[in-house]
Amino acid sequence: MGMEMDNKALRNTIIIDAKGSAGLLDEPDKSLDKAAKCLRNGGLVAFPTETVYGLGADGLNPEASKKIYAAKGRPSDNPLIVHIADMEALEKLAYTNEKAYTLAHAFWPGPLTIILPKRDVVPKETTGGLDTVAIRMPSHPAALELIRLSGVYVAAPSANISGRPSPTTAAHVIEDMSGRIDYIIDGGPVGIGIESTIVDLSGEVPAILRPGFITKRMLEDMIGEVVIDPAIADPKESVLKGLKPKAPGMKYTHYAPKGELTLVEKGSDNVTGGEPVIDKIRELAKEKMESGYKVGIMAPQETVSLYEGYADYVVCVGERKEQATIAAGLYSALRSFDDAGAEYIYAESFRGEGLSYAIMNRLLKAAGQRVIYV
Numbered sequence: 001m002g003m004e005m006d007n008k009a010l011r012n013t014i015i016i017d018a019k020g021s022a023g024l025l026d027e028p029d030k031s032l033d034k035a036a037k038c039l040r041n042g043g044l045v046a047f048p049t050e051t052v053y054g055l056g057a058d059g060l061n062p063e064a065s066k067k068i069y070a071a072k073g074r075p076s077d078n079p080l081i082v083h084i085a086d087m088e089a090l091e092k093l094a095y096t097n098e099k100a101y102t103l104a105h106a107f108w109p110g111p112l113t114i115i116l117p118k119r120d121v122v123p124k125e126t127t128g129g130l131d132t133v134a135i136r137m138p139s140h141p142a143a144l145e146l147i148r149l150s151g152v153y154v155a156a157p158s159a160n161i162s163g164r165p166s167p168t169t170a171a172h173v174i175e176d177m178s179g180r181i182d183y184i185i186d187g188g189p190v191g192i193g194i195e196s197t198i199v200d201l202s203g204e205v206p207a208i209l210r211p212g213f214i215t216k217r218m219l220e221d222m223i224g225e226v227v228i229d230p231a232i233a234d235p236k237e238s239v240l241k242g243l244k245p246k247a248p249g250m251k252y253t254h255y256a257p258k259g260e261l262t263l264v265e266k267g268s269d270n271v272t273g274g275e276p277v278i279d280k281i282r283e284l285a286k287e288k289m290e291s292g293y294k295v296g297i298m299a300p301q302e303t304v305s306l307y308e309g310y311a312d313y314v315v316c317v318g319e320r321k322e323q324a325t326i327a328a329g330l331y332s333a334l335r336s337f338d339d340a341g342a343e344y345i346y347a348e349s350f351r352g353e354g355l356s357y358a359i360m361n362r363l364l365k366a367a368g369q370r371v372i373y374v
């Protein structure tokens with residue numbers, strides 16, 4: 001299975017402003033009607049969710065699903081998440097179990113994707129050939145409204161060109177998808193900024209295949225023991241042991257800016273900021289600048305000003321003491337290095353529990369696991 005790009009003539013992408021639709025769920029938003037109809041007819045519609053923007057198509061229509069892969073340049077063995085707007089849909093798409101309902105009732109609508117054995121109605125084109133299906137009920141009002149109006153189950157990966165950082169604003173989607181899809185619904189910047197937690201409930205022990213806003217602890221409070229897929233828990237170790245991530249998407253280079261990103265952290269005590277880190281980043285950046293390269297630095301609010309003058313382009317990603325702001329700013333910051341033409345990028349890292357675990361999972365992938373310890 002290879003990559004396919006859409007060679008058809010560029011189409012006219014219509015942008016719908018739905019920034020006002022948030023919160024008006026009992027008053028159907030007319031502006032979404034056309035996009036919903038387009039989904040029903042097998043078209044492609046990008047829409048906001050609370051995590052990142054999604055690129056939607058009718059998930060039960062194999063031809064529609066295939067268009068997603070073409071528009072993104074996504075490998076066809078990388079399955080899609082099916083987005084639903086009501087609980088009944090879960091039973092129609094998958095063979096459920098008690099834990100699935102416990103988690104669905106606890107965290108839906110919200111940033112959790114549940115994997116279960118699929119029913120026959122879900123085509124293999126949507127599941128990348130797998131016998132399981134990933135299902136999520138997003139909480140963004142425009143997403144729920146669009147799914148309801150369309151009357152279909154909406155298969156949707158993140159709305160970026162394959163390999164690029166996931167889009168957290170409509171401008172990011174326009175950058176990647178304009179001319180390739182039918183509609184883009186602009187709901188403003190997303191709230192969370194990194195993709196949903198994926199939990200696999202198709203095996204004996206529930207397993208996290210991708211960390212996210214819903215943490216291991218939060219899942220365990222509801223259903224008891226949950227493991228983290230060993231291939232993502234320690235990426236370096238897993239390469240050595242030849243472990244393959246259970247979520248096919250986690251094996252691809254991803255979230256990556258065009259420049260080479262390197263993380264710098266304190267090795268010994270797991271503390272991530274601090275003076276040795278700052279000195280090292282300044283030194284590395286200066287070295288590359290002197291060799292004539294365009295250099296970028298990414299740092300949190302607390303230290304960002306200390307890098308001014310040490311790189312061509314210095315970006316604040318959020319506040320270290322407010323992890324959620326780092327998640328929300330991460331992909332935008334990574335994309336901005338492309339706009340600035342950065343060839344080498346240095347960043348402080350954000351080790352820790354909970355949301356920082358999910359942030360580091362994305363950041364390490366973006367850095368191709370390149371970390372310098374000081």
Ligand code: TXA
Nearest residue numbers: 051053054079132133134157158195196247248249250
């Ligand atoms: O927050 C999100 O989940 C966003 C929004 C749009 O909902 N969507 C998203 O989709 O991140 P995508 O396609 O970028 O990531 C889906 C991930 C991939 O790593 C894929 O391999 C995995 O989910 N996945 C999907 N179905 C699976 C299955 N049946 N078994 C294992 N992994 C699966």
Ligand code: MG
Nearest residue numbers: 157158166249
């Ligand atoms: Mg993605």
